[in-house]
Amino acid sequence: xxxxxxxxxxxxxxxxxxxxxxxxxxxxxxxxxxxxxxxxxxxxxxxxxxxxxxxxxxxxxxxxxxxxxxxxxxxxxxxxxxxxxxxxxxxxxxxxxxxxxxxxxxxxxxxxxxxxxxxxxxxxxxxxxxxxxxxxxxxxxxx
Amino acid sequence: xxxxxxxxxxxxxxxxxxxxxxxxxxxxxxxxxxxxxxxxxxxxxxxxxxxxxxxxxxxxxxxxxxxxxxxxxxxxxxxxxxxxxxxxxxxxxxxxxxxxxxxxxxxxxxxxxxxxxxxxxxxxxxxxxxxxxxxxxxxxxxx
Numbered sequence: 149x150x151x152x153x154x155x156x157x158x159x160x161x162x163x164x165x166x167x168x169x170x171x172x173x174x175x176x177x178x179x180x181x182x183x184x185x186x187x188x189x190x191x192x193x194x195x196x197x198x199x200x201x202x203x204x205x206x207x208x209x210x211x212x213x214x215x216x217x218x219x220x221x222x223x224x225x226x227x228x229x230x231x232x233x234x235x236x237x238x239x240x241x242x243x244x245x246x247x248x249x250x251x252x253x254x255x256x257x258x259x260x261x262x263x264x265x266x267x268x269x270x271x272x273x274x275x276x277x278x279x280x281x282x283x284x285x286x287x288x289x290x291x
Numbered sequence: 292x293x294x295x296x297x298x299x300x301x302x303x304x305x306x307x308x309x310x311x312x313x314x315x316x317x318x319x320x321x322x323x324x325x326x327x328x329x330x331x332x333x334x335x336x337x338x339x340x341x342x343x344x345x346x347x348x349x350x351x352x353x354x355x356x357x358x359x360x361x362x363x364x365x366x367x368x369x370x371x372x373x374x375x376x377x378x379x380x381x382x383x384x385x386x387x388x389x390x391x392x393x394x395x396x397x398x399x400x401x402x403x404x405x406x407x408x409x410x411x412x413x414x415x416x417x418x419x420x421x422x423x424x425x426x427x428x429x430x431x432x433x434x
Contacts, residue, residue: 203379204365215358222347236346237380241396241404253384261384263408 155196162245165194168270170278172285177213178248180221180289182282185270188259189229189252189281191221200246203238214248221250224288229254235263298339305388308337311413313421315428320356321391323364323432325425328413331402332372332395332424334364343389346381357391364393367431372397378406 161179169181169192177197183190195214200206206214222234231252238248251264259267273281304322312324312335320340326333338357343349349357365377374395381391394407402410416424 202365202377204362204369204377211358211362212355215354219347219354222345226347233382233384234345234347235380235382235384237378237382237406239376239378239380239406241376241378241406263380263382263384263406265406 156198158198159196160198161194162243162247164243165192165245165247170282172282173289175213175217175220177210178217180217180285182278182285183249183270184272184278186273186277187268187271188254188257188264189225189231190264191225191250191285193217193221193248193250195246197246201240201244202246203248206246218248218250220289224285224291225250225252227291228284228288232260237263239265299341301341302339303341304337305386305390307386308335308388308390313425315425316432318356318360318363320353321360323360325421325428326392326413327415327421329416329420330411330414331397331400331407332368332374333407334368334393334428336360336364336391336393338389340389344383344387346389346391349389361391361393363432367428367434368393368395370434371427371431375403380406382408 169183172182173180177195178193179196181192183192195206195210197210218236229252232255233253235251235253240246253260312326315325316323320338321336322339324335326335338349338353340353361379372395375398376396378394378396396403
């Protein structure tokens, strides 16, 4: 049963998000992207709705799905990576398409205990590590 | 009608949050605090549940209320301050009690377009400004 609206044909991922990430999955509301930065397990959820920049502008049903999908992403990452803390954030000061960061944090990561943004230059995944990480995430989502 | 559990008697605001903020309101699920930093209109919502550190660990009903209260806070701040962007984040790397930042951002604020954390030392409100801001927020919440 799909109780959300279908993905609008006019939804298009913002080119900056497309450039910075690898698509991992598509859920009821959100597209699930992996940030191409091996410093942290870092997902970005993008509600597939055109022209929405703010969390509080989502329709109630989409917001409920997005919240459930944040939980789904957080739980999967927690199982997979056993982080010290999950960080969840909708900032979007620079990219004007609503997107939600879901990041697994560790006491020995490159930014701890500070937020990740601006802390260290992104470290792109090598091809094998990227394939392994995407496969692991898909497995965790399915589990 | 109150469909959430009553506030547990063992809920106690973390001392660091108590030190950094001024209480503005108490909602169904969250305590609504104003960060004592005049650089940004900055609320912190704290679900009044003991021993919860992660958003995804809230019970489903509490998560639904918390989400609705994030929307309520965001809408009120948008009406009141007309920011360029709202920033919403649950980080909690340093304070081990779940709290959600809801921050109104402006193109001329002290950190724009970067996140606010660590960007500039906090600027405590003067007494008159603090009273005015708390009153304005209470008015916006009531409106």
